[in-house]
């Protein structure tokens with residue numbers, strides 16, 4: 001954990017295990033010699049975020065899907081964009097919410113520094129609804145992000161009902177769309193927590209590598225906790241992504257994942273496809289860049305599978 005001296009702002013990297021029983025301890029700054037109490041950061045797993053009244057507000061026909069895995073680079077953003085576009089091609093109205101400080105989804109759609117959810121929370125003149133952008137693709141809308149999303153975590157983590165910030169805002173627009181897809185950051189913090197508290201379904205993209213099950217197990221633990229505390233109807237599905245069909249090791253891990261998590265893995269998996277990377281360079285969903293691309297067709301199949309299970 002990082003400890004910062006309140007007097008001279010010197011930063012120290014302290015091992016969690018070196019802190020006291022409740023995690024807080026008295027420290028002396030090596031630079032300015034100031035003595036201060038150091039508080040370790042709150043861990044999401046330890047938060048009691050049960051609010052009975054809010055938990056009772058379970059929506060019927062919840063159409064919100066969070067795309068989440070704290071492991072980085074597993075195709076969360078690519079899945080959000082390409083699944084979103086595929087759903088529109090099947091006649092659905094889709095809102096994508098960029099809930100990541102990296103704002104990759106926003107950039108992929110060609111938008112630069114506009115505003116983010118932080119601007120909704122921090123300025124009463126902004127409301128969620130007003131800031132939704134109609135993209136150039138038919139039936140596809142975006143709520144964008146910028147790097148100021150980092151302030152959301154900093155300013156609101158731990159404040160009352162901070163895990164319901166998104167759910168409360170999205171409530172007013174929810175019924176206008178068939179699906180709302182939320183792209184989340186590669187960490188389990190405020191943004192991810194808000195997305196999971198709002199969602200009916202969590203899609204967990206996972207690559208076929210040796211460590212992928214660790215990432216899956218970590219988010220499953222959080223989903224289990226949220227299910228007990230504030231979102232009893234939350235469900236999840238694993239999506240195997242970026243599969244290199246030429247690699248015997250990956251094919252083995254892919255079939256192992258499908259066996260291990262049998263009923264909760266989508267039948268459709270997404271292959272590694274150069275066309276998808278090319279499409280991103282051109283700021284396009286892969287199905288627009290090349291309709292016949294393998295990944296594009298697989299995202300279409302995924303959209304059909306999703307509609308079949310969560311209509």
Ligand SMILES: Nc1ncnc2c1ncn2[C@@H]1O[C@H](COP(=O)(O)OP(=O)(O)OP(=O)(O)O)[C@@H](O)[C@H]1O
Pocket residue numbers: 071072073074075076077078079100102104184185186241242270271272273274276277280295
């Ligand atoms: N099917 C695919 N074929 C080829 N490349 C892919 C595919 N899916 C994703 N990628 C590439 O993998 C990289 C990571 O993808 P992406 O940004 O979607 O992951 P992420 O999980 O959102 O990452 P982060 O955790 O940083 O938010 C990108 O460069 C993207 O172009």
Ligand SMILES: [Mg+2]
Pocket residue numbers: 076077078100102104183184
């Ligand atoms: Mg991403």
